[in-house]
Structure formats: C-alpha cells, structure tokens
Amino acid sequence: xxGRRCLKQPGAxxxxxxxxxxxxxxHNEPLPTRPAAMRKELDIVIIEDVPRDAEAMEAALRxxxxxFKARRLETRAQFLAALQTAPPxxxxxxxxxxxxxxxxxxxxxxxxxxxxxxxxxxxxxxxxVAVACIKEGADDYILKASLKRLPxxxxxxLRKKAAEREKAAVEAKLRELPRLxxxxxxxxxxxxxxxxxxxxxxxxxxxxxxxxxLEARMPAxxxxxxxxxxxxxxALLDKAILEVRRISRNLRPxxxxxxxxxxxxxxxCVEFGERTGIAVELTCPDQSGKLPAEIELTAYRIxxxxxxxxxKHAGACRVTVELTYDDVRxxxxxxxxxxxxxxxxxxxAAHRNGGMGLINIQExxxxxxGTSTVKSAPAAGTExxxxxxxxxxxxxxxxxxxxxxxxxx
Numbered sequence: 001x002x003g004r005r006c007l008k009q010p011g012a013x014x015x016x017x018x019x020x021x022x023x024x025x026x027h028n029e030p031l032p033t034r035p036a037a038m039r040k041e042l043d044i045v046i047i048e049d050v051p052r053d054a055e056a057m058e059a060a061l062r063x064x065x066x067x068f069k070a071r072r073l074e075t076r077a078q079f080l081a082a083l084q085t086a087p088p089x090x091x092x093x094x095x096x097x098x099x100x101x102x103x104x105x106x107x108x109x110x111x112x113x114x115x116x117x118x119x120x121x122x123x124x125x126x127x128x129v130a131v132a133c134i135k136e137g138a139d140d141y142i143l144k145a146s147l148k149r150l151p152x153x154x155x156x157x158l159r160k161k162a163a164e165r166e167k168a169a170v171e172a173k174l175r176e177l178p179r180l181x182x183x184x185x186x187x188x189x190x191x192x193x194x195x196x197x198x199x200x201x202x203x204x205x206x207x208x209x210x211x212x213x214l215e216a217r218m219p220a221x222x223x224x225x226x227x228x229x230x231x232x233x234x235a236l237l238d239k240a241i242l243e244v245r246r247i248s249r250n251l252r253p254x255x256x257x258x259x260x261x262x263x264x265x266x267x268x269c270v271e272f273g274e275r276t277g278i279a280v281e282l283t284c285p286d287q288s289g290k291l292p293a294e295i296e297l298t299a300y301r302i303x304x305x306x307x308x309x310x311x312k313h314a315g316a317c318r319v320t321v322e323l324t325y326d327d328v329r330x331x332x333x334x335x336x337x338x339x340x341x342x343x344x345x346x347x348x349a350a351h352r353n354g355g356m357g358l359i360n361i362q363e364x365x366x367x368x369x370g371t372s373t374v375k376s377a378p379a380a381g382t383e384x385x386x387x388x389x390x391x392x393x394x395x396x397x398x399x400x401x402x403x404x405x406x407x408x409x
Contacts, residue, residue: 047093117157314338
C-alpha cells in the first residue's frame with residue numbers, strides 16, 4: 001500500500017501504519033480496501049485552462065480505478081455546446097478562467113441540466129469563494145493540492161443526485177395521486193349514474209305503469225279509498241323518479257358529455273334555482289364546439305361545489321354565475337349576496353362557510369394548473385373566481401348572453 005506498511009505474522013497482530021496514527025487489527029480480519037470499482041464509464045467534463053491541472057485530476061481518478069473519459073473545455077461556448085449535444089455525468093471546474101468563471105458555469109448548468117453534479121476544483125482560494133459556490137448549488141469544493149478526495153467526492157455527488165432524482169420521481173407520483181383519485185371517482189360516478197338511469201329509473205317507471213294499470217281495473221264501489229292509495233303511490237313514485245334523475249345528474253350530467261359545458265351549466269342552474277328558490281343569473285357563451293374534456297369537467301364540478309356552498313352556508317337570495325373563455329383560458333366567476341365570511345379567519349371559514357368545499361375547489365384548480373381567488377367579508381357576500389388554462393385552439397370567440405333562469409325571490 002502506498003504510504004503504508006503492514007507487518008503480518010501467523011498468530012500475531014497486523015499493524016496498519018498511516019499518517020493518522022496506528023490502529024491494530026487481528027490478522028484474520030479483512031484489511032480496509034478501496035471501494036468497489038465502477039462498471040459504468042463516467043463522462044466527465046473538466047473546465048480547466050491549464051492542461052497539467054486537468055491531467056492531475058484524471059490521474060487521481062485512475063488511481064482509484066474509476067473508469068471514465070474526460071473532455072477538457074475552456075470557454076463558455078464549448079461548455080454550452082457540450083451540454084446541448086452530449087451532456088456529461090459530472091462537471092469539474094476551476095474557479096477562474098480567461099473567459100468566464102466557475103459561478104458562470106454553475107449558473108449555465110443549473111439552467112440547462114440541474115441534475116448533473118458540479119464540483120469546484122481550484123487552487124488556494126479563500127473560504128468565501130467555496131462558501132459562495134456551495135450556496136449557489138455546487139456539490140463540493142476540492143483543492144488542487146488535495147485531489148485524493150476527488151474520487152470519493154464524485155461518487156458522493158452522483159449518489160446525491162441519484163437520490164434527488166428518485167425523490168423527485170416519488171414526489172411527482174404523489175402530486176399525480178389526487179388527479180388519479182379524481183379520475184377514478186369520475187369513472188365510478190359515470191358508471192353509477194348510468195346504472196341509475198338505465199336500471200333503477202326504468203324499474204321505477206315500470207312500477208308506475210303497473211300501478212296505473214291496476215288503478216284502471218279497480219272497482220268503483222269502494223268509496224274511492226283504493227284509488228286514493230293508488231294516486232298517492234303514483235305521486236311517491238314520481239318523486240322517487242325525479243330524485244333518481246337528480247342524483248344521476250349530480251353524479252354525471254349527460255348534458256356535459258353530449259352537449260358541452262354551457263348547456264350543462266344551464267341545467268345545473270335551473271335545477272338549483274327550482275330546488276332552493278334562490279335566483280340564479282347565468283351568463284355564458286354560445287358554445288360552438290366541445291372544450292377540452294378535463295377543463296369542462298373541472299369547471300362544472302367547481303360550479304357545482306360553489307352552488308352547494310351557497311345553499312348550505314350563504315343564506316343568499318341571488319347568485320350570479322359568469323362563464324367566459326378565449327384561446328388561452330377559461331374563466332368562471334360565482335358571486336352571491338349571502339352572509340359572507342372573514343377569509344382571514346381559517347376556523348370560521350372552514351367550519352361555518354364550507355371550508356372543505358373551498359379546499360376542493362382549490363385542489364381541482366391546482367390539478368389543471370389554474371388559479372383561484374376567493375373574496376368575501378361578513379354581510380358582504382362571497383365571490384369565487386377561477387381561471388383554467390388550455391393550449392391555444394381555434395375557437396369562435398364567445399358571445400355573452402345574460403340569462404335569468406329563476407325568478408327573483
């Protein structure tokens with residue numbers, strides 16, 4: 001071993017002498033060895049204007065049997081071309097070069113390939129230089145006079161970047177999880193809505209017709225008691241049929257799939273006004289074609305959630321719904337004249353004013369990369385405004401037509 005001496009005899013101890021002192025090992029125990037050699041050949045870019053210094057770095061890597069190929073660069077243009085055409089596995093950079101310095105190289109690397117390790121290898125610079133580079137994102141700082149640490153520094157940086165990539169992949173999957181859950185929910189909603197419409201509703205309609213048939217054959221001399229019971233039963237069945245239709249529409253409105261967002265919002269507002277007695281004024285475009293399905297569904301669910309909040313918490317007499325869109329984004333605004341709440345009071349907002357509903361709205365908006373704004377104050381009503389982006393598309397600009405869908409209370 002270079003710089004070390006080992007004395008080993010049977011039945012004796014083996015002394016490993018090194019600059020740090022003397023440690024004893026039993027001769028049967030394995031002696032410290034170098035890390036296992038890498039199988040993959042590393043592609044290393046060395047930003048260095050002194051060839052002798054670059055050769056010293058390569059020699060330090062060969063001493064540790066690390067397979068690699070090196071490219072020595074000196075200019076910013078060369079470094080940028082290397083990143084664009086053949087990105088390396090590791091970048092080693094001197095601090096000061098004739099045309100640019102290590103910080104410039106680090107900024108360029110972070111702007112193009114932040115996943116590549118960057119190690120500063122320089123002469124006797126001040127500690128301030130090292131701290132500045134580390135703060136800006138360099139993975140390590142090596143002095144040219146202490147290149148023995150370079151191989152382990154490279155290996156540690158590669159492991160660190162690999163761990164960061166794995167963490168980023170896991171976080172990306174976690175961020176995608178709510179979207180997958182919503183997709184699964186919508187799939188199940190569509191299935192249940194279809195079952196209610198095609199199965200349960202049909203059965204209720206068949207029962208209604210049977211009762212009508214029985215009622216037609218009832219004797220007239222019973223004082224009308226049986227006819228009254230049959231009529232009451234038919235009325236209950238009519239209510240059940242309407243309730244099944246309402247549940248089916250809430251689960252997955254057929255208008256949204258067949259006709260688009262504007263017709264679906266009209267039906268939603270009409271049903272809401274008739275059921276609650278709250279006046280709803282809807283302003284929406286004459287839709288000439290289908291919008292992106294995910295955006296349509298998100299906007300519809302947000303409108304549905306906001307109207308549910310109005311019904312449960314606002315105590316409003318009037319609601320305004322405005323839908324607009326262009327080639328860049330969709331905008332949806334819902335405003336009520338209800339009791340409102342203090343948006344800066346989380347407890348009040350969450351427990352008394354449908355906080356979970358607002359959280360659901362914000363989560364749906366986030367999943368499609370949109371923005372949401374909630375404005376409210378006690379006794380001043382509430383306004384929910386969202387913007388949902390999509391890719392530029394050739395669409396006819398909407399013509400806004402105000403519609404009063406329920407009489408004022």
